[in-house]
Structure formats: C-alpha cells, structure tokens
Amino acid sequence: MPLGVVVRRSPGATRWAKWAWRAVAVMPGAGPADWIQLRGQDDTTDFHAATVPLELHGADCEAYLTGLADKAPAIYVVMRESDDTDHPFYIKLATASPYEAQDYADNGDDIVEKIMMPAGVIAWVRDFAKAHFEEEVFIKRRRDRAQIDGADNGIGDARITQLTDVYRAPTRKGEPA
Known part of the structure; x- marks a missing residue:
C-alpha cells in the first residue's frame, strides 16, 4: 500500500537549529511526491515529502499483532539525513512492525x-496478520546428560604430575618452570 509521508518544518527551539523537522502524518493511497x-x-x-510502499510480510505477523495491541497503533517512518538543506531528510521506509522500527532506531x-x-x-494490517499468523509451538529443550562421576576430562595436561597446578603447560627437561 503506498503511504504518503507528511513532514512538518517548524522554527527551531534553539539558536543553533534554525528548523525542527518531524514526520507528523501518513496518507494511505497517496500518489508520488517530492517535497510538495x-x-x-x-x-x-x-510537506508531502515522499510516498513509500508499506509492505507486509507473513513472517512478521507477530510483530504486527504486537503493534496493533498498543493503545494507539502506529506506523513507524524511518528518515535518514541528506545533504540537501531545503529537504534535509530522505524518507527511507514506513513500517507497521515495531520490531523493525526498533532495529532502525538502534543503528544510530x-x-x-x-x-x-x-x-x-x-x-488492512489486522486482516493480513490474522490471515497469515501461525503460532509457533513451544518445544522445551532438554539438557544433555551430564557426566557426574567426578572426572574432569580435558582439564590440564595429563603429562604434569603435580596436582597443585593442573593448568601449567609442560616444559622440556632443563628449562625453568
């Protein structure tokens, strides 16, 4: 589904930032745009900054249902800075998955x-998620049988006869330990 992204430019709060830019709305079914x-x-x-596709994937149904269970379901718009001073952001994508949005937020x-x-x-998202959601059956992992006879196989070097330091490497005859 094409989503138009509306970006708002307002005066900056400090003297170092002339403008504050924020994505404030999306328009479902919008046509192509370039900062109109x-x-x-x-x-x-x-500004209608851009129109990006909202793509849904069957593997992300759990994430969509998690996002829809929120008090206010949300679309997450991912923006990346550009070099253009008149249009300082490039609209990378829009997603309904809070998990995917978190991944983009973490990259910095x-x-x-x-x-x-x-x-x-x-x-639209709810109908898609309900149609494609498959609950994963939980299978408890069983531990391997532990060896409890007291033998520490693989610890130290069997060529060392001292019991006080089993981790010391062997030396040649005549070399200091």
Missing part, C-alpha cells in the same frame, strides 16, 4: 518517527 508543500501557517509548513544513522495509524490501515 501542503500547508503553511506562520513559520510552520507541512536513522530517525524513527511514530505516527498514529489511520483506521483503514489498521483494518
């Missing part, structure tokens, strides 16, 4: 914005 101005009021401007190169998911997208 949607609205301007005072010093705040909203990307900015991840959490945006409220529109009702139509909630229904």
Whole structure:
C-alpha cells in the first residue's frame, strides 16, 4: 500500500537549529511526491515529502499483532539525513512492525518517527496478520546428560604430575618452570 509521508518544518527551539523537522502524518493511497508543500501557517509548513510502499510480510505477523495491541497503533517512518538543506531528510521506509522500527532506531544513522495509524490501515494490517499468523509451538529443550562421576576430562595436561597446578603447560627437561 503506498503511504504518503507528511513532514512538518517548524522554527527551531534553539539558536543553533534554525528548523525542527518531524514526520507528523501518513496518507494511505497517496500518489508520488517530492517535497510538495501542503500547508503553511506562520513559520510552520507541512510537506508531502515522499510516498513509500508499506509492505507486509507473513513472517512478521507477530510483530504486527504486537503493534496493533498498543493503545494507539502506529506506523513507524524511518528518515535518514541528506545533504540537501531545503529537504534535509530522505524518507527511507514506513513500517507497521515495531520490531523493525526498533532495529532502525538502534543503528544510530536513522530517525524513527511514530505516527498514529489511520483506521483503514489498521483494518488492512489486522486482516493480513490474522490471515497469515501461525503460532509457533513451544518445544522445551532438554539438557544433555551430564557426566557426574567426578572426572574432569580435558582439564590440564595429563603429562604434569603435580596436582597443585593442573593448568601449567609442560616444559622440556632443563628449562625453568
């Protein structure tokens, strides 16, 4: 599903940052765009920055259901800084998976914005996740039988006769220990 990403430019809070940029909304079914101005009021401007596909994968159904169980289901928009001063961010992707969003947030190169998911997208994601979700059966792992006879096989060197230091490497005759 194509999602248009709306990015808001507002005045910066400090003298070092002239502008503050934030992804604030998504538009399901939007057409292609490249930083089209949607609205301007005072010093705040909203741009349709880009349209990116929202792709759902059957292997991520658990993540989608986890995201939908949140109080306010969200779309996560991943943005990366660009060199262009007029359009300082490149919209990398939009995802409904909180797990994938966490992976991008952890890498340090990307900015991840959490945006409220529109009702139509909630229904689409929910229907997909319910159709493709397969609960994984839990299988408890059994431990290997432990050797409890007291023999420490593989510890130390059998050529060393001293019991006080079984980890010391053997030396040649005449060499200091």
